Structures are given as C-alpha cells and as structure tokens.
Amino acid sequence: MNRFSPALVRPTRPLSPALVDRFAAVVGERYAVTDQADLAPFLVEDRGLYQGRSALLLRPGTTAEVAAICRIAHETETAIVPQGGNSGLVGGQTAHHGEVILSLRRLDRVREVDVTSNTMICEAGVVLAMAQAAAVEADRLFPLSLGAEGTCTIGGNLATNAGGTAAVRYGTARDLCLGLEVVMPDGSILNGLTKLKKDNTGYDLRDLFIGSEGTLGVITAAVLKLFPKPRSVETALIGLDSPRAALDLLTLMQATAGPSLTSFELIAAICFDFVVRHGPGLRLPMTSSHPWYVLAELSSTRDSETGTMEAVLANSIELGLIGDAVIASSDAQRRQLWTIREMISEVQKHEGGSIKHDISVPISAVPDFIEAANAEVARLIPAARPVIFGHLGDGNLHYNVSQPAARDPKLAKETFLARWYDVQHRVHEIVGEFGGSISAEHGVGVMKRDELNRVKDPTAMTLMRSLKNAIDPLNILNPGKVV
Amino acid sequence: MNRFSPALVRPTRPLSPALVDRFAAVVGERYAVTDQADLAPFLVEDRGLYQGRSALLLRPGTTAEVAAICRIAHETETAIVPQGGNSGLVGGQTAHHGEVILSLRRLDRVREVDVTSNTMICEAGVVLAMAQAAAVEADRLFPLSLGAEGTCTIGGNLATNAGGTAAVRYGTARDLCLGLEVVMPDGSILNGLTKLKKDNTGYDLRDLFIGSEGTLGVITAAVLKLFPKPRSVETALIGLDSPRAALDLLTLMQATAGPSLTSFELIAAICFDFVVRHGPGLRLPMTSSHPWYVLAELSSTRDSETGTMEAVLANSIELGLIGDAVIASSDAQRRQLWTIREMISEVQKHEGGSIKHDISVPISAVPDFIEAANAEVARLIPAARPVIFGHLGDGNLHYNVSQPAARDPKLAKETFLARWYDVQHRVHEIVGEFGGSISAEHGVGVMKRDELNRVKDPTAMTLMRSLKNAIDPLNILNPGKVV
Numbered sequence: 019m020n021r022f023s024p025a026l027v028r029p030t031r032p033l034s035p036a037l038v039d040r041f042a043a044v045v046g047e048r049y050a051v052t053d054q055a056d057l058a059p060f061l062v063e064d065r066g067l068y069q070g071r072s073a074l075l076l077r078p079g080t081t082a083e084v085a086a087i088c089r090i091a092h093e094t095e096t097a098i099v100p101q102g103g104n105s106g107l108v109g110g111q112t113a114h115h116g117e118v119i120l121s122l123r124r125l126d127r128v129r130e131v132d133v134t135s136n137t138m139i140c141e142a143g144v145v146l147a148m149a150q151a152a153a154v155e156a157d158r159l160f161p162l163s164l165g166a167e168g169t170c171t172i173g174g175n176l177a178t179n180a181g182g183t184a185a186v187r188y189g190t191a192r193d194l195c196l197g198l199e200v201v202m203p204d205g206s207i208l209n210g211l212t213k214l215k216k217d218n219t220g221y222d223l224r225d226l227f228i229g230s231e232g233t234l235g236v237i238t239a240a241v242l243k244l245f246p247k248p249r250s251v252e253t254a255l256i257g258l259d260s261p262r263a264a265l266d267l268l269t270l271m272q273a274t275a276g277p278s279l280t281s282f283e284l285i286a287a288i289c290f291d292f293v294v295r296h297g298p299g300l301r302l303p304m305t306s307s308h309p310w311y312v313l314a315e316l317s318s319t320r321d322s323e324t325g326t327m328e329a330v331l332a333n334s335i336e337l338g339l340i341g342d343a344v345i346a347s348s349d350a351q352r353r354q355l356w357t358i359r360e361m362i363s364e365v366q367k368h369e370g371g372s373i374k375h376d377i378s379v380p381i382s383a384v385p386d387f388i389e390a391a392n393a394e395v396a397r398l399i400p401a402a403r404p405v406i407f408g409h410l411g412d413g414n415l416h417y418n419v420s421q422p423a424a425r426d427p428k429l430a431k432e433t434f435l436a437r438w439y440d441v442q443h444r445v446h447e448i449v450g451e452f453g454g455s456i457s458a459e460h461g462v463g464v465m466k467r468d469e470l471n472r473v474k475d476p477t478a479m480t481l482m483r484s485l486k487n488a489i490d491p492l493n494i495l496n497p498g499k500v501v
Numbered sequence: 502m503n504r505f506s507p508a509l510v511r512p513t514r515p516l517s518p519a520l521v522d523r524f525a526a527v528v529g530e531r532y533a534v535t536d537q538a539d540l541a542p543f544l545v546e547d548r549g550l551y552q553g554r555s556a557l558l559l560r561p562g563t564t565a566e567v568a569a570i571c572r573i574a575h576e577t578e579t580a581i582v583p584q585g586g587n588s589g590l591v592g593g594q595t596a597h598h599g600e601v602i603l604s605l606r607r608l609d610r611v612r613e614v615d616v617t618s619n620t621m622i623c624e625a626g627v628v629l630a631m632a633q634a635a636a637v638e639a640d641r642l643f644p645l646s647l648g649a650e651g652t653c654t655i656g657g658n659l660a661t662n663a664g665g666t667a668a669v670r671y672g673t674a675r676d677l678c679l680g681l682e683v684v685m686p687d688g689s690i691l692n693g694l695t696k697l698k699k700d701n702t703g704y705d706l707r708d709l710f711i712g713s714e715g716t717l718g719v720i721t722a723a724v725l726k727l728f729p730k731p732r733s734v735e736t737a738l739i740g741l742d743s744p745r746a747a748l749d750l751l752t753l754m755q756a757t758a759g760p761s762l763t764s765f766e767l768i769a770a771i772c773f774d775f776v777v778r779h780g781p782g783l784r785l786p787m788t789s790s791h792p793w794y795v796l797a798e799l800s801s802t803r804d805s806e807t808g809t810m811e812a813v814l815a816n817s818i819e820l821g822l823i824g825d826a827v828i829a830s831s832d833a834q835r836r837q838l839w840t841i842r843e844m845i846s847e848v849q850k851h852e853g854g855s856i857k858h859d860i861s862v863p864i865s866a867v868p869d870f871i872e873a874a875n876a877e878v879a880r881l882i883p884a885a886r887p888v889i890f891g892h893l894g895d896g897n898l899h900y901n902v903s904q905p906a907a908r909d910p911k912l913a914k915e916t917f918l919a920r921w922y923d924v925q926h927r928v929h930e931i932v933g934e935f936g937g938s939i940s941a942e943h944g945v946g947v948m949k950r951d952e953l954n955r956v957k958d959p960t961a962m963t964l965m966r967s968l969k970n971a972i973d974p975l976n977i978l979n980p981g982k983v984v
Contacts, residue, residue: 134864208961210961213936218938226708228705277760318759319755380697457701457702462703481972484972500703
C-alpha cells in the first residue's frame, strides 16, 4: 500500500564502525542501540503497515546531546529520523532507508508548571497523558486529547500538529503551544521557549516547525498553554437523521453555548453497530435507532453550570432537528459514551479491510461531501460500507470504507484492498472539489507525500521545497517525508 | 529617533519613465500616482515620526494586478513597499528609500460570509471596522479590535499580527485567520484561501506570512474566523493597590469565568489623571482613588448571563484583592469606560515627550518587571513619569515614560527625548531578563530592526535571514524592514 519514490531519498551508506562509535560517545553505550532485537520496536508501527530498518538507534537524554548528534550527522551527511511515541499513522516516524533513529523518549521531564502564566514546559518525550496529568495536578487543563495519548509524546504531537476530540474549542497542538526549543539540522539550538502570548519580533519560527514532521528541526521542548480546569461537564449522545441536521445542531449549540462547546463528534450508525458487535460488552445507552449520532460535550469553569445541554436539546427536539438524546448523568456514564466513541477505529478491523481517509472540508460542506463521496464509493465498489465518524466541529472526518460483508472475508479483503488507490484517489478528488484537505490531522509522512504533489497548490509546493532546502540543505532530517 | 542602517538596503535607482509606464499599464493611469501632492498622504504617518519618499504609488484593484506588479518588480529588481491603512507604528509601511508604494486599499471586497463554517473572506484592503460590521450583519463577531480600527486594514492587521483588547480571549490576528492568498515576490500566487480548521498537508505557510510585515509576500485576501455574537456583556472598572493584586484578580476571573473573560486591561492611575486633565469632558465613574485600575469585560453567548462579574468582584473584595469597583449598567456607560481607556495614548502627548515601549513578559512576571523598570527609569531620569497601561491578560504592556513636569516643557521635551535610546536600551534589557519581547504587538519595521539583532536569539536571526533569502532572494519586498 505504501507507494512512494525512494529515488528522492539519498541512498543511505552503511554506517562505519567509527561513525557508530562517534554517535555512541555522545549518548553513552547504553543509549546507542545496535542490537536488532532491541531496535525492533522502533522499526515497526502498530498496524504493521510500515517496516523500517536501521543499524543504530540513539536515545539522547538532553537537548545538548541531541545537538551533538545533529552536528555529527551534519558533518558526515548522515540521515536521521526523529521519533517520539512511534504512534504516527503515515509512516513519518519510520526509518524506511536505514537512517539513524533519534528517539526523543528519554527527554521526558516536565521542566516547569507556571499557574499564573498558565503555561507548562514539557520536553519532547513527555507522554501526552503525563502532560495532561501534570496539568491536573496544578488544577489546570491541558486540553489536547486523542486515542494514542497513552503512548504518543508532546514532541510528536507538535511535529504532526495533532488534533483530537477537543479541537473544536481549544484548537490543534499548534494552538496549544507558545514556544519551542528546536535543534536545527546543523546542531545549532533555537532557544524559543517563550511563555509570551504576544511576540511580534520577526517571522513566526514556531509554526514553521509545528507540523513539519521532523523534516526541518528536532523539537526538544515546548511551552504549552494551560487552561482553567472545567468544573462542570455535560455529555450527550444524540440521535438524528442526517449530517445536515447535525450541522444545524452544531450551529445552534455554538450560538447558545459558545466556547462551552468542547466536543462535537459526528458518528454514522454503522460505527456503533460495529462497536456493539465486536466491543467488549458495550451497549448503546439509547433504545431508539437513528441513521446518525452526535456525541456532544459542554464544559464550564463554573461549578454548577448544568442545564444548558438539556435546554439546547429540548429546543432542538421542538425544532425537529433531532430524534432522541441521552445526557450522561454520572461520570461513569460519560466515560462509557467516550469509550464507545473511541472503540470505533479498533473494532473496524473485525469487519475486514478498510480504506481510510483523514480528510477535512469546510464545515458547511460536510453534508454534501458525504453524499458525493458515498455515491462515488457505491459506484466503484457497490457493496462497500462507508464507516464515517469524526470531528464535525472542525469539518474533519475519518471517512473510512469497510469491505463488503462476504462469505470469504479474507479473499474479499485482498480484492477490496487492491482498490485502495482507486478509492482514495476519487475520494481525495472530491475533497479537492470542496476545497478540503487530504490530511486533516495525521500529516503527510510517506503515505501522502506523492498524493500531495498532485493535489496541493503548485506555488505552495515550490515554497515548501525552498523552505526545506534553506533550512536543511543537506537533507539530513527525515529525508523523503512530506516534501 | 529612527536610527537604522540604510547600508543594508539596496540603493534605489531612479525609476525610468519606461518602467513607470509599464507599472502604470497594469493598474491604469488613474491608479498609478506620480503627483507628489497626491502621494503625500502615503509617505507620512500619523505621528510624523517617519517621512518616506517615492516617485510612484500603485493602487491595484485585483490580485492579478498585484501579481503583475510583482512580476515586473522581480524582472527589473525594483523595490516595493506594500501598504494598507498606513497606521503602523514602527515605520514598516513607509517607503524610506524611494521604493514604489503598493497600496492595497482598493482590494476592499468582503468576498464571502459563511455563517455555517463561521468564516469570512476579506480582501487585504478591507478596513477592520468594515470587517467587524460585515460580521455583525451576519449576526456574528469578528473579535479583532484596536484603536486604529477605523483606518487600518485586514492586510495590514495580518502582516503585523495585530493584537488589541480582545486578545486575552480570541488571540491575535494570527489566531483569527484560517487561510491566505499571497502574491509572492516573483509574482506567483499562493492560493491558500482555505476555510479548513484542520489541515496538516505540509508546512504552515500561512503563519510565515502573518507577522512578516510585507517582507516575504503581499497578502491580498484572507479567510477570517467568525464567532457567535455575545448576547450579554459585563464591563467593570476596578480600583486596586498593585499590579500583583491585578494579577491575582486575573487568575480568579479566569478560574471563574473561563473563556467569558474577553478583556483585562491594567491601567496606572496617572493614565486616568491625564485623560481627565486633557480629555474632552471625561470623568472617571468612581469616587475613590486607587494607584492602579483594571478594566475587565465578560462576554457570553447566553442572553441573560449576568451576575458573574458581580459575584467575582464581591468575592475579590472579601479576599481583600480590590478596593472598589463599578459595573457599567448600560451600553452608554460601557462605551464611556472604553473611551476613557482608548484616550490614554492620545492625551499623553499633552504632557510633553514620551518614550514608548510595546513590550511583553510572561504574565506572572508583570509585577516584578514593572518594579524593576520603574526603578531603572527613576535612576536614569529621576522625575520621569511612567505611564503604564496594557493588556495584562496577554502580559503586554505599553510601558511609556512621560517627561518630568517642567516650567519650560518644550526645552524639557528635547532634553528628555535625547535620552530615548538610553532609556529604551535599559528597559529592553530588563524585558530580556524576564524572558520578554521588545515588540509585543506593533512589529519590528525599521524602528526595532537593529535592536532586534541585539536581543534576539542568534539562531533565530540566522533562520529568519535564510527564510528571507529563500523566499525573496532579490530583496524586492519591503527591503530593510524586520531583517
């Protein structure tokens, strides 16, 4: 499935023993891994979609060590792949061509929490769940939240500009970061760990590195924004007829609840069918059936701000926007709703092959996009099953397509997955027609690099290449990814 | 006062009549201005601090015309200064060396308002107040708000990453923009007018141009974010003892009101003394006097969400945080409070010379910064009067210093302003000690270009220069500004 042109990547020369020793001297023998068994977990990814190869894994413990590694790499023109929690979905963290792997996981200190400035300084290797916990400990919220939060790292979150379920209110990783410390490809250190909310002293260097997937610099630490911790949360599961009704509900909720709306997830009925069929004893806490569902959450810093959800939903029923709704009446019920939502990706594999898309379109175009994409998928593979869910508040859909139900699922899977690029190509074309993006939150990596060339504005591509060339002229950092 | 090295700027050759004709042919005779009387308003700025010179002003009406102008400039290596509302405070919009002025004001269409996606597409020349009005007409809020909103333009707001009084809640211009259309220095057009909330297809090009002050590309249009219009607003003027008390009040308000806190302005008593003395019949609506004041505003999308301000203030009085407070009981009273706040800059000139700083420090460092800077100013010029006001919620202070009260104000002004660089130098050093920024919201322009070299991280400066060189290798766009 991964079709990318290795020609664009410098053939990696075997590392000389002397060079391995030089690198090892920086981090110490213990943290310079050459044993293939020890290296293995850093070479594969969860789905088994990509298999990397490498002769050397370096595990620096400080920014200075990262800088020293980059200096040597620069001098010797050795390619490096930076890696965080290794949970990326587009092959961006994989050493496809024998590059040296630079794991940032040992940079795992929360350097500071400043409750007055509402900031927290995390090193790149801090696991997202640990960053969230550090915020909670200071009676604050770090709102980035996503499925992989138990393994993914802050460095990886920033390098890929991670999104997640709270982005409708708090934005993506980019919006949650004030400053960065970055090691440049030549080993110089960019000291940008600013806590400032406003700083107009020149070009915005921070956002250049956020989302650059390790191709422009190695993020070693970041100043993150903290928010007041919500005191009251209202979570509802809502059944409705169509994506258009969901969109009307979104508009109504935003007008009523404003920034209290912290999640708004659209889910097609088939997703819950799969969860009920394959999930561990999970049931939908609603007796009626609906073609579509919304999982919505309101959060407020005020202790007793409840009742808004009920008022909005009562209003929506009156307006004929929604069919039925349940509001979680306890934290356990709330967690159950989120568990059902978060199981969707996982249970889908029990239904055979799935052709996945991580797309976004303007919010107002979501209903038309779904209609157009479903029609095209039905034309290409008549019995294929669109399994649609995503963050409607951001116009971001995981537009996945499961294989037709079949007598011989294994054979059907192969036949189905052979159509991956046909389907993806057409879905991405439709995304383009609506002014959308073929990678809303997962990034480009190697998976979408060639596709990007086809769909992205040519001036943007030229500009991106000239940026890469200006900042990493020797093409040392994560070569062959993104551009 | 403006000390910058013209040596860094290519000496501008006189424009040949043939070249003037080529440029004029793009926009039409009517919009190619060579008459010096007609050019004059585009050469001066409000304070008379900078005086530009130019033989040609071009006023294109379309993006295609802007592109054609840049193509000719690129081919002939002719320097260009892009200009919006000409209200910038750092000389960034001024043609200091006879460059061709490219005024974007005729690109003044609101191309689209999409209430479902909550987006609006404005051309660069749309005046900020017009953009706000277009949002209101669609029952939405475009929250960027600042003193010059009646003249400044969206293009200029984005090119300088404008801040203003609502940034504590909504962020700066950068945070309010989803996509850009930009004409590159060679005349190619970057089509980035995306409405997408999430788009991870490569490097963040948008934020590269936002805040680049016209040195990397010419912004011709932007997709702006809209928000639900607030239905209830509570505005209070609060008297208190110290910046530290104000900071405690900020923390309390954020914890209680969360995102409802939309403004939090810190104001030293002397600012109001000046307003009362020189403003047109303005009085402070509070009988007691305090060394410091806060102007705070809570906004909510809920119709009848009032009472929060009163509750927080009652709590603050109990805690001994504040001395006295008045809550505006009508929209007229609310506007009066904001008028008093917005008069501060203007009335200051009646008190003689003023050495101005637009700085930011981490929010938690504001009290210590004020103490340190005041002590240093007192040491340098014993009777000088710090006139401090700013956006405490962003750590952004307009740390201005008025000359000592004197018998012969004119003589005193000259003596005082002769110390501009002494004072600024030391204040900026103190800013640096607190990890702050010497330009929080006004930008660099020419005013702070040389100073930037001194205070900014050397790796950042190198990177900024290599970006400028990669994107505008002929140094055509706004040469001599920022880098």
